[in-house]
Amino acid sequence: MNTSQVEQLALIFKALGDPTRLRILQTLRCCSPDVEIDEEGQCRPAGSLSVGEVCCGLDQAMSTVSHHLKELRIAGLIRTEKRGRWIYCSVNPEALEPIQAFLDGDCSPVPENALVRETAAPEPASTSVR
Amino acid sequence: MNTSQVEQLALIFKALGDPTRLRILQTLRCCSPDVEIDEEGQCRPAGSLSVGEVCCGLDQAMSTVSHHLKELRIAGLIRTEKRGRWIYCSVNPEALEPIQAFLDGDCSPVPENALVRETAAPEPASTSVR
DNA sequence: ATCATAATTCGAAATATGCAGAAATATCGT
DNA sequence: ACGATATTTCTGCATATTTCGAATTATGAT
Secondary structure: OOHHHHHHHHHHHHHHOOHHHHHHHHHHHHHOOOOOEOOOOOEOOOOOEEHHHHHHOOOOOHHHHHHHHHHHHHOOOEEEEEEOOEEEEEEOHHHHHHHHHHHOOOOOOOOOOOOOOOOOOOOOOOOOOO | OOHHHHHHHHHHHHHHOOHHHHHHHHHHHHHOOOOOEOOOOOEOOOOOEEHHHHHOOOOOOHHHHHHHHHHHHHOOOEEEEEEOOEEEEEEOHHHHHHHHHHHOOOOOOOOOOOOOOOOOOOOOOOOOOO
16 A cells, blocks of 8 residues: 555545544435435435435534535545435445455555664564565 | 444544554554564564564654554554563454444444434435334 | 663644534525 | 525634654663
């Protein structure tokens, strides 16, 4: 992982590193209707909730929820689509791929300037990855 | 996921949500020798690096690295073991399990007070999870 | 006992974050 | 055009975070 990849991944993790945002995501994943037309004939993207719907599942001001949704959008974790007066949010499943790659142990080129020390401390054994 | 589970997960994500900490983890995962004895006869836990070794792979003050290691330790992402003058750090693979569970879509009981609204906005279709 | 080294803790400065209320913007229905 | 509704943006404030250097603690070597 090069520097910008690390920073990109850190951004995703940071977006997930807040209980409110995590709850928003869970709400979107678990409470979104998977049909496009509800009983009032309203049309919405499949698997999405409006900002207000997300909001009423959480005890927080709408301005706060809106702020967190923006963070999630910037991190690429959700997508939004405006339909008339409502903005519908849905999870972007692709955004979780870098996390999976990280979990699966992406041990490529190694960070900045690896392990090169001039003084002190025992050198790691020569079998180390470098 | 109940409230405390969400908060626990958020803590882990928050710990991962910093480029420096991510680099530390990658250093530990990729640069730790897997043998216990190095060429100088020094003994260390398998798959570990001393704080100084971690530090010299990153352009940051040791006090900073120490601080981040503490955060990672609190989040359960790494373990540390003191041997003489050195403290050896290694990744705790179990800590990543909750993340995997999250990725695999743990859609249990749903957050706080789900989707119960009194006014406004189209109700989600009746097929929704509730 | 003294010294050098490894690491943590402390203190301070700069910056970022979470939150909510008020104002602004956009859209729909009448 | 007007009022109601959905959402964002702005503003202010309290709190948290990142970072470093200096002081401190712990250990091993001489």
